[in-house]
Amino acid sequence: MPSRQPKRRDAVQTRAALLAAAAEAFARHGFKETRVREICAKAKANLGAVSHYFGTKEALYREVLVMAHRQLVDGERVPEISPGDDPRTALRNWVHFALRLFLLRGAAHPYAGRLFARELRDPTAALDELVAEVMLPVRRSLERVIAALLGDFDEPGLRGQCANFVLALCVMHEQGQEVLRRIGYPAPRTETGLIPLADAITEFALGGMGRIRDLGDRPLRS
Amino acid sequence: MPSRQPKRRDAVQTRAALLAAAAEAFARHGFKETRVREICAKAKANLGAVSHYFGTKEALYREVLVMAHRQLVDGERVPEISPGDDPRTALRNWVHFALRLFLLRGAAHPYAGRLFARELRDPTAALDELVAEVMLPVRRSLERVIAALLGDFDEPGLRGQCANFVLALCVMHEQGQEVLRRIGYPAPRTETGLIPLADAITEFALGGMGRIRDLGDRPLRS
DNA sequence: CAGTAAGTCATACAATTGTATGATATAAGG
C-alpha cells in the first residue's frame, strides 16, 4: 500500500497545477501583467495558494523559469556540430531548433521558448541568471557552428557579431509577431510551416557570413 | 500688444511639458508601466493635469505617438532610392537611418524610435494606426531598395521576406539591448559608434540577398 | 474695480492587486 494516502487534493498536485498555470500565463502576458488571481483560477486553487506554496509571485516566477529550463535541457538536445559535419547543415539545424523553440509548443517544454523570449524583450530581475544558465550555452553552440563557417577568418568579435545577426533573424519572428501578422507575414505555427522559414533564414545567413568572409582582411569597421 | 497675456503658467506650456515628459516616460517604460503621477511630476504639473488636458492616460499616449510621428516626418527624411543610385549605398543609408532612429535620440525626434520600437515589441491598441501611418511607409522605402538589389529575381514574397530580415538585424539592437549588453555587445550610443555596426549589418544583408539571388529559380521553399 | 473665465492645486474615490490570516475540513497516527 502507498505509504501515505493523498488528501482531498494533494499538495504536490496543487503545486504542479500552479506551476503549469503560471508558466502559461507568464509566457502569454509577462511577469508584471500576469495576475496571481488568474493563475490560481486556472489552477483551480485558492487565491492564498501562491502565498502558501511559493511565498511571493516573484518566487513562483523563478520556479517557473527553473522548471522551463529543466524541461528544455532534458527534453531537447541543443544541436551541436561535430568535426566533419557540414557546417551549413549544422547552421540549418540550429536555426530550425531556435525557431521551433520560439514559435512552437514543444511537448516536453510547452512554454520555455516563449518565456525566454519574453525575458529577452522585457527583462526582470531573473534575467542575469537566465542569461548564464540558458542563453549563453545555446549561444555557444551557435558560435561553434559559425566558427566552422568562418574558417580561417574566424575571430571572436566577428563570430559574436554573426551570432547576434543569426539570433536576430530567428527571434524577430517571435518578438514581432503582432506586427508581422498585420503586414502579411504570420508566424508559422506548425512543424512543416517552419521549414521554409528556417531554410530562408539559413540561406540568408550563409550568404551574409560568406560575404563577410570574402571581404576578408579588408576591415569591416573602417 | 499680444492679444492675451499668459497666466502664471500658460496652458500650452503645461500641455507641452506634459507631452514631453510623457514621451520620455512612455519610451522608457512602455504604456502600462508608466505612471500618470510620474509624468505629472516630471512636467511639474498637478496630478489632475492629465485628466484636465487629455482626458485619459490612453488619450495622452495617442497624442504622444502623433507628436512623435510628426516630429519624425518633418524632422528627418526617410531615405529613398532614385534610379541610377547604387542600391548597395542605398541599403547602407537605410540601415544607418534605422539604427539612428532606434538607438539615438535625434534632436528633432528624441523618442520617436524608442516609442515605435516599444509598440513593436509590446503592442497597445494604437498599434494598428501606427503600422499604417509609420511602419508601412518606412518599410516600403526599404522594399524599394531591396527590389533594386534583387534585380531580375525581385518578387513580392521574396522582397518582403528580405525586408523582414533586414529589419530584424536593425531592430534587435534596440529590443535586445539588455541581453546584448550583458554578453559583451553594448548598443552604440553615438553617431560614430553607429557606423561600424551599420556597415556590418549592410554587408551581412548584401551577402544574404546575394545568395538568395544566386540560388535563383532553385526554389527556396522545398 | 468687480466679475468672469480659466489654470492649478490638494484631495478624494473606486478599482485593482499582492499578500497575509484565521477558520474549517480532511486524513494520518496512536
Added chain:
DNA sequence: CCTTATATCATACAATTGTATGACTTACTG
C-alpha cells in the same frame, strides 16, 4: 476515537493607480 498536522478556503488589508472634483488663484474684460 481522539489528537495532530496540513491542505484549502473565504476574507481582509494595505498599497498602488487612474480618474474626478471642488476650491483657490490669476489675469483678462467691461
